[in-house]
Amino acid sequence: MKYPFLDLGIVNAPYRERLVEASTRVINSGRYIGGPEVEDLERWLTQFTHTNYAVGVSNGLDALRLILEGYKVMGSLQDGDGVIVPANTYIASVLAVTASGLKPVFVDPDAETMNLSGSALRNHITPDVKAIMPVHLYGRLAWDEEMADIVSKNHLIVIEDGAQAIGAEGMGRLGGATALSFYPTKNLGAFGDAGAVVTDNEELARTVRAIANYGSDRRYHNIYRGFNCRMDPMQAAMLMVQATDLQSANERRRRRAQLYNQLITNPVIITPAEPNNPLAHVWHQYVVCVAQGGRDEFRRYLTAHGIGTDIHYPVPPHRQPCYGEYSESNLPIAEKLAASVLSLPISDCTSISDVKEISEIINQYRP
Ligand SMILES: Cc1ncc(COP(=O)(O)O)c(C=O)c1O
Structure with a gap:
């Protein structure tokens, strides 16, 4: 990758x-x-x-x-x-x-x-x-x-x-x-x-x-x-x-997230909302939502372009076999998120120029 x-x-x-x-x-x-x-x-x-x-x-x-x-x-x-x-x-x-x-x-x-x-x-x-x-x-x-x-x-x-x-x-x-x-x-x-x-x-x-x-x-x-x-x-x-480096590591995550939010303009990719107080978010994950059930296709496109992704999380807890008694709960937002969220690279192995290149690849995506 x-x-x-x-x-x-x-x-x-x-x-x-x-x-x-x-x-x-x-x-x-x-x-x-x-x-x-x-x-x-x-x-x-x-x-x-x-x-x-x-x-x-x-x-x-x-x-x-x-x-x-x-x-x-x-x-x-x-x-x-x-x-x-x-x-x-x-x-x-x-x-x-x-x-x-x-x-x-x-x-x-x-x-x-x-x-x-x-x-x-x-x-x-x-x-x-x-x-x-x-x-x-x-x-x-x-x-x-x-x-x-x-x-x-x-x-x-x-x-x-x-x-x-x-x-x-x-x-x-x-x-x-x-x-x-x-x-x-x-x-x-x-x-x-x-x-x-x-x-x-x-x-x-x-x-x-x-x-x-x-x-x-x-x-x-x-x-x-x-x-x-x-x-x-x-x-x-x-x-x-x-x-001792955590404060600056979190700051580096913040910069990558802000840049993604600024650069990703593809209308089918919904970028995460910025918090009112930037310091109240440490961007453990940078999670976009893919509109109209297109997550899997978009993910395949990113993989083909050498971009690693993950899903946090594909199955909500109430849908897990161990919580069968909750499986009929009415939780439409959690279910929709499970089907549409995709996490992009945000850690210290992603440089600022990587963020720019990844955003460009995302903007070129057409479902
Ligand atoms: C939201 C949340 N709660 C709890 C845990 C459990 O932490 P651990 O994996 O250290 O047991 C995790 C992480 O894995 C988590 O992401």
Whole structure:
């Protein structure tokens, strides 16, 4: 592929020497669970996300689940409570809800932002709904005044799924806690699985940390029936190498996205809406919609021109076999998005001149 969708070997090449140094340091330390490397990353996370507490954990799905389990242990959520989730999210958001014994309440997103909005969820508030999980999908902050109003009037718990949005301005300050993922393809990616919970809630942070460590608050003393969901120091040390560049890496994504939006003028390709606050979007994905059922043909055209693409996501969670009981839900926007979204290359392996060339190829496309 002349324009790969994502090649992590290329993206991570500039950090190679420092990554080798960091991993050698961990090997030599003899400490492979917890310890100062994880503490350093947690400290950086609190500063970067403007929160008081950070807990490094095993992955983003576990981060979400630990928050929900934490609220259950604290008595804020009970088995069977409803949690609003956007119907076009990645399935992990929903898996966390069901794994915690809670009930997903799917809500169609706003068609333009492809995110939850106040007006989208207003009609779904019932006495059973106790929490809401705004997912900052594709890196765009999913929040508006109307949603804030609904949350406060209905005393809803807010669990932010920030797996795709580390660095988006405003994230982590909306609700009780935010889950982050450092899956290798994320804006800040590990060399395996890793994630984190960030929050201002001291009790929740303490509870999450204990649940993630066999439910233990001190050695050989288990107050909860917990899990083993810890982040390992090898991932923490390697994440710290790239963490210092994250702000500028996000800025580089923003520039590519703005340029695509400016240059793509083909009327059959609908480019993503620009956010009111540019800093509230970190463009984890640059997602266009292809009009009139033409996505597959357009994708083949791009492949033939050496442009790698991906689909986030071709099947919404309620259409997955494991959620058969929700398959008849009326969620037309999520279904339409699943059939029309296409992600273009946006990572550090795509240069500004690549963006210009890709846009030109897109503009020449005729269905
Ligand atoms: C929106 C969203 N939520 C949750 C997750 C789960 O994160 P992880 O893959 O680290 O478990 C992901 C990523 O894969 C995601 O994109």
